[in-house]
Amino acid sequence: MAIYLDHAATTPLRSEVLEAMLPYLTEAYGNASSTHGFGRRARAALDEAHETIASRIGAEAREIVLTSGGTEALNLGLKGAAWAGKAHGHRIVISSVEHHAVGHTVRHLEKFGFEIVELPVDRYGRVDPDNVDAAITDKTVLVAIMLANNEVGTIQPIAEIANRVHAHRGVLLAVDAVQAAPHLEIDVTALGVDLLAMSAHKFEGPKGVGALYLRHGTHILAQQQGGSQERHRRGGTENVAGAVGMATAFGLAVAERAETARRMRRLRERLQKAVLAVDGTELTGHPKDRLPGHLSLIARDTDGTAVAVSLDLHGIAASVGSACTSGSTEVSHVLSAMGYPEEEARGALRLTLGRTTTEAEIDEAAGIIPSVIASMRIGAAAVAADPMGQGVPA
Numbered sequence: 001m002a003i004y005l006d007h008a009a010t011t012p013l014r015s016e017v018l019e020a021m022l023p024y025l026t027e028a029y030g031n032a033s034s035t036h037g038f039g040r041r042a043r044a045a046l047d048e049a050h051e052t053i054a055s056r057i058g059a060e061a062r063e064i065v066l067t068s069g070g071t072e073a074l075n076l077g078l079k080g081a082a083w084a085g086k087a088h089g090h091r092i093v094i095s096s097v098e099h100h101a102v103g104h105t106v107r108h109l110e111k112f113g114f115e116i117v118e119l120p121v122d123r124y125g126r127v128d129p130d131n132v133d134a135a136i137t138d139k140t141v142l143v144a145i146m147l148a149n150n151e152v153g154t155i156q157p158i159a160e161i162a163n164r165v166h167a168h169r170g171v172l173l174a175v176d177a178v179q180a181a182p183h184l185e186i187d188v189t190a191l192g193v194d195l196l197a198m199s200a201h202k203f204e205g206p207k208g209v210g211a212l213y214l215r216h217g218t219h220i221l222a223q224q225q226g227g228s229q230e231r232h233r234r235g236g237t238e239n240v241a242g243a244v245g246m247a248t249a250f251g252l253a254v255a256e257r258a259e260t261a262r263r264m265r266r267l268r269e270r271l272q273k274a275v276l277a278v279d280g281t282e283l284t285g286h287p288k289d290r291l292p293g294h295l296s297l298i299a300r301d302t303d304g305t306a307v308a309v310s311l312d313l314h315g316i317a318a319s320v321g322s323a324c325t326s327g328s329t330e331v332s333h334v335l336s337a338m339g340y341p342e343e344e345a346r347g348a349l350r351l352t353l354g355r356t357t358t359e360a361e362i363d364e365a366a367g368i369i370p371s372v373i374a375s376m377r378i379g380a381a382a383v384a385a386d387p388m389g390q391g392v393p394a
Contacts, residue, residue: 003316003361007354008150008179008294013245014204020248021206024241032238033229042240049240049247053211056254057196058187065212065230066243070178070199071101073212076234077174077195078105078144080220082114085141088170091115093135093143095127095156096337102144102176103333115139124286125154125338133164142172147191148180151321151334151350152285153294155184162192172218178202178210182253183261183291194218198250200242204355205249209242256355264293264353267362271295271351274366278373284335284348293353298340302376304348310372316365319350349373 004012024045030038032046050061067073082092092106096118110116119131127145136143143165148155158175165173174195177186182203188196196213200206214220220233227235253260272295275281280300299307304320311318321332335345351369353362 001315001361001364003365005351005353005357005365006317006319007357008153008202008350008352009319010201010207011182011204011354012356013206014249014252016252017205017245017249021241021245024244028240032240033227042238045244046238046240049243052247052251053198054213056186056250057213058189059213060216062231063188063214063216065214065233066238066246067210067212067234068208068239069201069210070176070197071210073197073199073210074099074101074174074176075105076223077197077212077214077220078102078142079109079223080233081142081172081174081195081218082106082109083221084219085170085172089137089139089141091117091137091140093117093119093132093140095119095121095145097121097125097127097149097151097154097334098144098146099150099176099178101178102146106144121337123339124289125149125152125284125334126286126289127156127161129157129160129164132161133167136165136168136171140168140171142174144174144176146176146179147186147196148177148184148291148294149285149334150179151332151348152296152338153179153290153352154285155180155289155291158191158193166192179291179294181250183257183264183293185257188213188215195220200246200249203249203253206242206245209239209246211246253355260355261292264355264357267357267359268293268295268353271353271362271366271369275351275369275373278370278377280377281373284338284340291352293357295351295353297349297351298335298344299347299349299373299377300344302347302373304346307347307349307373307376310376311369314368314372316368318369319352320348321350 028041030042032042050064054061054064106116117135162173172194175193177196178199181198194215199210225235282298284296308318331342331345
């Protein structure tokens with residue numbers, strides 16, 4: 001059987017979600033800005049999507065900006081808040097393990113005079129709230145820390161970080177919750193966040209749609225002009241079918257979150273026990289404060305890409321890290337920030353479970369993955385012993 005263990009990259013579209021979307025791809029195709037019946041039906045669906053998404057994170061519908069995905073949501077939030085606050089300050093603080101949707105965005109802002117400060121993390125990839133506090137000056141406008149890491153699954157102490165951030169007047173906290181949204185309870189008030197990004201395809205919704213939570217009263221400058229949609233914060237004709245799909249998927253994910261998390265954690269621990277029994281393997285990320293279905297590891301003396309390719313040939317879909325950097329020859333910036341040397345970081349492997357992962361799949365994977373890793377280590381050792389491939393002299 002084909003076994004999909006790359007749910008952190010994307011998830012399958014739920015049948016209920018497709019069913020909810022279909023009317024808005026066929027007969028209910030009106031533009032939500034139109035005043036006729038077709039448009040009013042589309043507008044009603046769009047408004048309901050805002051309400052559904054907002055209610056599941058303790059927000060108001062007016063605080064939700066629908067986007068084309070998590071990357072756009074983060075770009076809109078970070079750039080919009082930075083430019084809106086430029087008169088207050090030019091300093092932006094991020095962690096050293098942020099997704100490139102954050103890291104590359106703030107580096108772009110650096111070209112326009114913003115100062116970027118990267119905070120260190122511990123061996124598990126966690127940020128120390130004291131370091132956040134120490135990095136904030138009277139010129140700081142924005143702090144961006146992810147809720148859960150996409151590569152190693154570590155969960156950050158966001159509520160505590162928020163307390164430190166908001167002790168400084170005028171500083172905003174932006175949170176990448178793209179990986180966390182389907183797995184962790186999110187209450188924007190309890191977390192204390194000002195901006196928060198999500199992406200539908202991480203919780204069995206459609207690709208190409210996401211959302212930015214923008215706390216009421218928080219000002220951003222729109223980054224996409226051309227219309228008054230999304231309360232003048234994001235111009236362009238709305239993706240009604242995508243919005244309906246995201247709202248439906250998120251509603252289902254939240255309703256089933258606790259039970260799904262318990263089940264995924266149990267299956268992940270079973271797989272983890274089998275894989276970490278192989279010599280030279282080590283769990284990366286926090287051992288307890290991590291996403292329930294997220295297993296990331298280092299297999300020393302192997303090449304993670306080669307292991308992933310071999311697993312694919314055995315019918316198992318896995319990855320070496322972020323899907324957004326697939327094909328890059330660079331070592332993971334996340335593992336580097338966590339203190340792993342390059343030769344170890346190249347042995348990274350990520351196995352991520354989802355709601356649809358079965359016990360039978362985990363049992364089969366638990367038999368295949370350790371043997372593949374072990375064989376790759378033996379092969380690497382043989383090459384190291386005889387790099388020219390000439391064999392042992394007679």
